[in-house]
């Protein structure tokens with residue numbers, strides 16, 4: 339992260355030179371002037387020192403190329419929140435944007451993520467609660483796009499929360515050679531979520547399909563760590579001694595067994611409703627029986 343110091347001169351309208359009391363929040367803004375650069379916005383703030391109507395500034399401005407300008411030191415007050423107490427207890431970040439929608443481009447967003455993560459780490463803030471929009475303080479339509487698109491605002495905070503979580507609880511390098519993985523079968527018909535941490539509220543990384551066989555090593559507090567590097571709740575899996583795992587045929591009309599794991603491949607035999615099959619391997623959604631392959635959608639774990 340590259341920050342350029344281009345501090346405003348000390349003056350009552352933009353940089354009063356007063357000490358910040360604390361950093362409890364980070365307030366995100368948009369400049370409201372499409373295509374303008376970070377330095378142009380910095381210079382606009384500087385020009386406000388020659389008038390007496392408008393108080394405005396921020397600690398940082400992030401530009402369209404992801405560049406970051408520091409206008410006011412973090413331990414001083416900037417005028418950005420339209421709320422005196424908030425101005426004395428927060429850091430303000432202005433963001434440039436390419437068009438009227440106010441949506442930030444990827445370069446700006448990336449710098450914003452890094453900036454927010456860094457500030458949260460240094461002041462021990464919690465991104466979900468402590469990163470707020472100007473709108474959340476004063477109902478001003480700022481940052482416009484992220485007031486109008488709440489879910490994208492939540493995505494920004496989530497992204498930073500994930501980064502902060504990772505820095506605070508680094509994922510331990512697994513001692514691969516010592517971990518014995520066992521096979522487990524996914525029980526719920528709707529499948530099973532793989533999460534970043536052993537916690538139901540942590541980020542969903544992907545999901546496993548019903549009847550998928552997953553390899554689990556470490557187990558802790560009812561959560562199993564899979565070889566794919568995430569966690570699943572152990573209540574939704576069942577240990578599979580794979581070559582002795584038995585499945586029953588579900589469809590009343592029976593189930594075709596095919597030569598290859600492919601719906602178009604030749605039928606070698608068919609199993610009656612209720613037949614018990616031993617499946618020795620599962621590839622995608624196809625299970626290998628002694629005769630061929632069956633679609634795992636039509637069998638039920640015994």
Ligand SMILES: [Zn+2]
Pocket residue numbers: 366367368418472478480481
């Ligand atoms: Zn604002």
